Amino acid sequence: MSTLKEFSYGTAILSAFEYLLDHYPEVFVIGQGLWSPWYVGNSMTDLDKKYGIERIIDTPVSEAACTGAAVGASLAGMKPIVVHPRMDFMLYAMDAIVNQAAKWSHMVGGQAHPGLTIRAIINRGGEQGAQHSQALHSWFAHIPGLRVVMPATVADARDLLIASVLSPDPVIYIDDRWLYEQTEYLPPVKIRGLSQEGPRVIADGSDVTIVGTSYSTKLALDSKHVLAEKGISAEIVDLRVLNPFDAEIVIQSVNKTGRLFVVDGGWRNCGMAGEVIASVAENVPAERWKNTPVRITLPDAPAPTSRVLEKIYYIGVDQITATVQKAIA
Amino acid sequence: MMHMLDKLSDPELFHDPVDINGVPTGLLVDQLRDLVLLRMAEQHLAAMRKDGLIGGPVHLGVGQEAIAVGVSKWLRNSDRVFGTHRSHSHLLALGSSLHGLFAEVLGKETGHSRGMGGSMHLYDRSNGFYGAVPIVAGTVSLAVGAAMAARLQATDDIAVAYFGDGACEEGIVHESLNLSKITKAPILFVVENNLFASHMHVTQRQPSDSMVRFAHANGISSAVVDGNDVVAVQNSARKLIQEARDGKGPGYLEAVTYRWYGHVDWRDDIDVGVKRSMDDVQKWRARDPIKRLKHALINEGCWDELRHDELCVKLKNEIDHAWERAMSDSYPDESKLLDYVYASLGDD
Ligand SMILES: Cc1ncc(C[n+]2csc(CCOP(=O)(O)OP(=O)(O)O)c2C)c(N)n1
Ligand SMILES: [Mg+2]
Numbered sequence: 001m002s003t004l005k006e007f008s009y010g011t012a013i014l015s016a017f018e019y020l021l022d023h024y025p026e027v028f029v030i031g032q033g034l035w036s037p038w039y040v041g042n043s044m045t046d047l048d049k050k051y052g053i054e055r056i057i058d059t060p061v062s063e064a065a066c067t068g069a070a071v072g073a074s075l076a077g078m079k080p081i082v083v084h085p086r087m088d089f090m091l092y093a094m095d096a097i098v099n100q101a102a103k104w105s106h107m108v109g110g111q112a113h114p115g116l117t118i119r120a121i122i123n124r125g126g127e128q129g130a131q132h133s134q135a136l137h138s139w140f141a142h143i144p145g146l147r148v149v150m151p152a153t154v155a156d157a158r159d160l161l162i163a164s165v166l167s168p169d170p171v172i173y174i175d176d177r178w179l180y181e182q183t184e185y186l187p188p189v190k191i192r193g194l195s196q197e198g199p200r201v202i203a204d205g206s207d208v209t210i211v212g213t214s215y216s217t218k219l220a221l222d223s224k225h226v227l228a229e230k231g232i233s234a235e236i237v238d239l240r241v242l243n244p245f246d247a248e249i250v251i252q253s254v255n256k257t258g259r260l261f262v263v264d265g266g267w268r269n270c271g272m273a274g275e276v277i278a279s280v281a282e283n284v285p286a287e288r289w290k291n292t293p294v295r296i297t298l299p300d301a302p303a304p305t306s307r308v309l310e311k312i313y314y315i316g317v318d319q320i321t322a323t324v325q326k327a328i329a
Numbered sequence: 330m331m332h333m334l335d336k337l338s339d340p341e342l343f344h345d346p347v348d349i350n351g352v353p354t355g356l357l358v359d360q361l362r363d364l365v366l367l368r369m370a371e372q373h374l375a376a377m378r379k380d381g382l383i384g385g386p387v388h389l390g391v392g393q394e395a396i397a398v399g400v401s402k403w404l405r406n407s408d409r410v411f412g413t414h415r416s417h418s419h420l421l422a423l424g425s426s427l428h429g430l431f432a433e434v435l436g437k438e439t440g441h442s443r444g445m446g447g448s449m450h451l452y453d454r455s456n457g458f459y460g461a462v463p464i465v466a467g468t469v470s471l472a473v474g475a476a477m478a479a480r481l482q483a484t485d486d487i488a489v490a491y492f493g494d495g496a497c498e499e500g501i502v503h504e505s506l507n508l509s510k511i512t513k514a515p516i517l518f519v520v521e522n523n524l525f526a527s528h529m530h531v532t533q534r535q536p537s538d539s540m541v542r543f544a545h546a547n548g549i550s551s552a553v554v555d556g557n558d559v560v561a562v563q564n565s566a567r568k569l570i571q572e573a574r575d576g577k578g579p580g581y582l583e584a585v586t587y588r589w590y591g592h593v594d595w596r597d598d599i600d601v602g603v604k605r606s607m608d609d610v611q612k613w614r615a616r617d618p619i620k621r622l623k624h625a626l627i628n629e630g631c632w633d634e635l636r637h638d639e640l641c642v643k644l645k646n647e648i649d650h651a652w653e654r655a656m657s658d659s660y661p662d663e664s665k666l667l668d669y670v671y672a673s674l675g676d677d
Contacts (some may be wrong), residue, residue: 016676036528038602060498060534061465088464092499127385127436129447131464301670305435305447307384309659 004185009151012158012186013043013083013175017081019163019189021051027165030066031083031119034058039085040121041180059086067093067118071101071170072190074116077328079165082246087120087174088134101170108232122176122214122265127310130302137213138264138271140172141242147171147194148242151216153202154184156240163194176215176265180302189257199240199249205235208259208324209249213239215230216263216315223320230325242272247279258290268297291327296320333539337555337585340612346625347558350491354631360559361626364619366644367394367418369583370427372447373432373648374417375595382656383434385447389465392557392589395618396521402487403570404457405469409475409488409523411468412461415521415588419491423456427648431655438519444661445669448596466492466499469518472590473509475647476516476579480508485574487515495526497540506547515573517566518544518581519562521556527592540673544581556584557618560625 007015009197020027033039035048035058048056059066063084070080084090090097101114104292124133141148148167157175164171171194203219214221217238223236234255239245254260259279262273273295281293298313303312335343347358371389371434379385390397393415396496401422401647412419418429425441433440434448442452449463462468472490479486496502509516520540524531531538544551550572553563562584569580589610591600598605626632668674 033527036600036602038528058529058533060529061495062498062500064500091464092501127447128463129385129445129450129483131447131462148602257639299666301666304445304661305385305450306444306661307451308436309445309663309666312663 003187006183007154007158007186008042008180009154009175009182010042010155010180012154013161016158016161017044017047017254018050019161019162021047021055026055026077027079028055028056029081029083030059030070031085032059032089033059033085034083037321040083041177043173043180044083050312063089063092064096068096068100070116071096071114074114075104075112080116080117081165083118083165084118084120086123086132087136090118090120097140097146097170097172098143098220102143105169106145113168114170114270117164117171117173119135120172121159121176122174124303125178125310127305127307129305132227133303135265137174137242138266138275140244141272141275146169146243149177149194150175150210150240150242152179152238152240153212154182155186158186159189159192160190160194160197160240163192163197166191167194171246173215178215179218182218190219190297198246199237199239201235201249201253202238203234203236205233205257207233207257208261208328209235209237209250209253209257209260211237211239211260212322213242213264213272218318220263222317223308223324226317227324232328234324239272239276244266245275245279247276247283249308250280251283254284257286258288259328260293261327263294263296263320264291265315266297267300269300271297273297294323294327333542334585337553338538340609340616343555343557344615345621346628347560347621349629350560350564352560352563353398354626356628357560357622357626358632361400361619361622361632362640363398363422364394364559364622365640367397367421367647368619369641370421370430371417371645373652375590379595382590384436385434386447386593387434387448388593389590390415390418390588392613392617393477393521393523393586393646395559395562395654396519396556396584396586399559400517400519400566400608402563404489406455406457407456407484407486407568409459409472409479409486410477411459411472411475411489412451412459412491413465413468413493413496414461414463415493416451416491417448418621419461420451420458423453423458423538425453425456425458426651428651428654429453431652435655436660437655437658438661439655439658443665445665466496466501469496469502472516476509476514477512478515486513487517487570487573489517489519491519491521493526494520494522494524494531494540495534497543498526498534502545506543506549509579510547510549513576513578514604515576516579517569517573517578520581520583521586522583523588525592525600526587528600534546539583541581541583543606546614549559549579549581549582550577551581552586556586557616557621559618559622587616589614647659
């Protein structure tokens, strides 16, 4: 017990930064708001004071240049972490991410790898509306060459960030402000290779498989408790790594339960939920299916601001449990 | 660091009444009214946000009102104005209704964006306001396009792009300046240089505090003014706007100013988590665009404290009335979430 220490999702991220900055002189951090704790919750508090403003670089309002510069620094041997306090802001940086970082290794015959990490934060709700709310992980997961990581748990928030930064590939590490208050007791850091990481069963069950990512994994877990009261046993799979995507764990689970529900905080069309279902459908024999698989995603609309619309926009536990109950009734 | 702004960014200076510089005092009395309206409307929003009646963020431009008032004076309904996250005053200065703004901030269906946008996504086409968004620099290129359209449409309408010193750090601004010049787009770029982008002072972000250097780099006709002097703003804006209407291409106005509140919401002592210098805030409050115009008009003998107090009472009533109405309006129907996504609902 003595080696366990309590962390929140936010402080777990902070401890990953500290670990990386303590152990790897080639790590530096660049992005907006790094000298102000406000933008990023408690996940980067005082890094500037501890490691100096040369390594913790708060920047001009220049997402494209900062991200491109990090790609270049990684090619020159550094391990940069770019922080975009809101995923919506990093759309200015798409060229550096999609045309440059994602393709570089392949274009030069595997001789150089931009080993940068881009920390993109999903920050939504609070009537902020369409341009301050997006969860665009499915876009990035579409791109060969990008590793896309979404921690749902406190342990993953820390350990997958470390694995991302130590990976020689460009990684999009996406965390969610709605998870920052989760807490967990964690053992000391153990280094893991990111390419060995993938989806995981985080709660066993036998009647239905519910797949989540990041915050939607938390929703799936909360739903499990409600469903249990109704006599439905749900197995929860947390995707964790969206690209490269390995569906094996989900396939195994559906082979057992015969029922698949995928909860995703992104949109439906060409989204991660559809990808999971397609990958499982290709591999689970027809006779095993007890129900058609179901996607639980955002409505096909930008995020509204008005509180009444915001309330119906985001997925809640009720929606998941009702969908599951209806499907298997 | 080059302090090219020199005196203009020194908060100890320019506290005296403004030089009315030949502008008819009747016009200035109207502008004083507009300035006070913008000020009181935003102070009201600050108070309501503090009280929790407003659910979303509000970025207030208190202290910067003279810029919108001075520019809007030369605009007409067919012009094409684009704003930012801090655009309440850009909208109101065009004569847009208070009630529409308040209802929008509250997410009501009677709001300017029908309750779909809130404070950060404002719209009022009937007054020439094409839209404001919170992606920094997000509308600058759009404004250039609206100006190009005005040219193609053979009108002498112009576009206006409001943006900040922080926005000047986005590459898209520089692409837009170049494009506007090369296409002779009839546009006025209005840079409200309030010396800050959220918690960061301009000296932490740029090698110079002057934003007009980007106009020089693109050969764009420009002026730099004290943004807290409504006369200076309107005189410079007038010339640049006229040039744009006359087909001489883009213009660029840098207006130096300061925001009295922090970056977002009602506090004046905090900028996104970082403590502000209250000393600087106090000095800038003394460079108040309203007080400076008011005293200029009093010195001219066409205004007095009594009339000013009466004006404030009258405007407060208007504000309270518009707010009460907005509070009792309805929220959008749930069906609107999907209805507004496309122009066509499948019936085309
Ligand atoms: C693309 C993008 N990057 C970052 C932000 C966060 N942000 C919102 S306003 C702001 C500061 C903008 O400063 P400036 O352009 O000077 O406008 P001001 O707030 O001073 O009016 C920042 C960084 C954003 N909204 N959009
Ligand atoms: Mg600014």
